[in-house]
Amino acid sequence: MSKVNNSPNIQLNPVQLEAVKATEGPVLVLAGAGSGKTRVLTSRIAYLVQEKKIDPYQILAVTFTKKAAQEMMDRVQKTVGRSNGFWIGTFHSIFAKILRWDAQAIGYSPNYVIYDKEDQERLLKNIMEEMHLSPKMYATQAVSSAISKAKNGLVSPDAFLGQVRNPFEEVVAKIYPKYEKQLRFNQACDFDDLITLPIKLFTTRPEVLKKYQSRFQYILVDEYQDTNRAQYQLLHELAKNHQNIFVVGDDDQSIYSWRGADIRNILEFEKDFPAAQVFRLEQNYRSTKNILKAANSVIENNESRKGKTLWSDGEDGDKVHVLEVYDGQEEAQKIFEKIKNEVFKNKRTFRDFAILYRTNAQSRLLEDSLRRSGISYVIVGGVRFYERKEVKDVLAYLKVITNPNDAVSLQRVINFPTRGIGERTIEKLRIWAHQNQKSLFEAAKYVNEVDSIAPRTKKTIQHFHEMILKYIDLKDKISLSEWVYTLVDEIGFLKMYKEDGTVESQNRADNIRELLAAIPDYCKRVEEPTLASFLEEVALITEIDSWNESANAVTLMTVHSAKGLEFPVVFITGLEHGLFPIMRSMNDDHALEEERRLFYVGMTRAEKKLYILWAKRRQLYNEISSRLPSPFLDELDKKVTHITSSYHSDFAPKSFESKPKTKGMQFDSHPDYESFSQEVTTLEKGSWVQHEIFGKGEVIKIEGRGQKQKITVRFEGNVVKKFLSQYARFNIL
């Protein structure tokens, strides 16, 4: 073990040290999972500042998630003693800032807003409606991802038109230029624009490029395998003079090709930068030998990779456990049995465990079981806070006031809360705006000139317009948080939800309060708080950012979200044919290899113990199906795996719902289940049932039949519940 001078706290192995010290010229570090890549990145930053006396201001370090950026900041703070001045951040946040400063050169206001996926699709929908394209024939999602793919690949609307291959792309080719035009008109950027607009800025304004080229003398890139063509181009532009570009990545962990990540960027780095030095970090400090052997045995099956074998001089550890279970319920139950056992026997705490799955839809079942078992847990993902409807409603007001050109947000709020401005009216306004080359907001101002709108509606629209104007005016006169409070109060968001009184409304009101609380926090944290930059920050929050690792709880998340993290004990669930690998990847070699990399990423998160589970049957998307094991399971090195089948041809599932001797279990979750099929009794209106949670109740309504049958039951205390009968858990009395 060697040491970096002046950084006695940081221990590095010889290869790591070489990589740290190779400060001049292009460098590619192929860093296997758990090989200390963050350590190398931060040590290098420390080395640049302390040894090479580089001004932090000249160092640019980009990551993909805010969390990764935050971690890098923290570590730099610890080793260098300061973290201010550095340019450490995500691709999107760094270039969003640059755009805010300099995008006026390409016709963008510093108050531009960022559209998320929902806003984007709403805009597309508007455009497609105007073109009389049925959303049924052309899914906005498909159009959106086609356009995104084009933008990430730096294919302009014109170029796209030239390379159309099928009727669908022909339609996209017509929508794409209009979409771009509308974005500009609304002074809005989608996520892809945050990368492609800086490129446009740099090519049209060489003096701006020059400014940033000379500022960023040393460029470091984390997770390089995830960069797309546009990001590559951007880095290339910035680094082309000094070529001091240092990229760290692992081709075996490339799992974002569907988002445009181009694996060629890492595979061909040496071609793009002929002077490149390449370092391989293959010593793993994270996992046991057995876990590494198992992971290696899987990833070896991939064709397109640079080839790398992780090794460790640590202990062998336990074998990798493969658990075959009966169904999803039992999968969950096995997991918490293991957790309880580990906590008891090996003195682990809840935060030592992660449960990973391929799709978010799998989380609900796991969550239910964990809740019942009393194990505290946190879920990363699902509906993000800032994507909740009520939060987005408030944000939409803020967006309109920051940037009245934003027609998408305007449409969202013009009739929320309901003011009597309906779809038809908005349509008329839109047509007028289009004909007169005005924004929708201006159309609201000149509403009197739109003949077909009723006088009363005109008045409401004027009121709305004046209110927005009032807040635009007020914005610079009082503090940001005071201003937002006033706005939320006047619109009556909280009152509206309070009157409703349901639990759901309660939650919505709480979420709005949470949003309100976030604003003073933001103002304290940032030197120059502005509404536009607050909105920017909000738009760029990622799934994993909200994960609080200090909480003592089991973490549930997708395998994608888990990249870059590590846990003593990891469970990977649902290793089934068609689920992991996911169905649509099975006929595509490249997609299948990506699924395999994803599995590899999941496996290499584990430090001490790795459990892999699959269920013989599982309910997915409202239907129960028999399942086969994932082909990846066959690839596991048999010498380091241990397979347990938790049931042995007996038909009773061991999960807690089963009550094999109970009479009349018509509504068992496995209707075709042999042992019950002869005991089915009929259920009709007026029947009495006993539910395992709600107790005794009377059936008051039956709708539909078969798997889609729904029944409504009134329980004691006048509690009325509706069930899908195939999932309901009760006995007929």
Added chain:
DNA sequence: CGGATTTAACTTTTT
């Protein structure tokens, strides 16, 4: 025409 209520459809991964 607009608002409210009911019905239907949908889920791969996400900056």
Added chain:
DNA sequence: GTTAAATCCG
């Protein structure tokens, strides 16, 4: 379990 579309009602 959530949200968008369809239907109904005033």
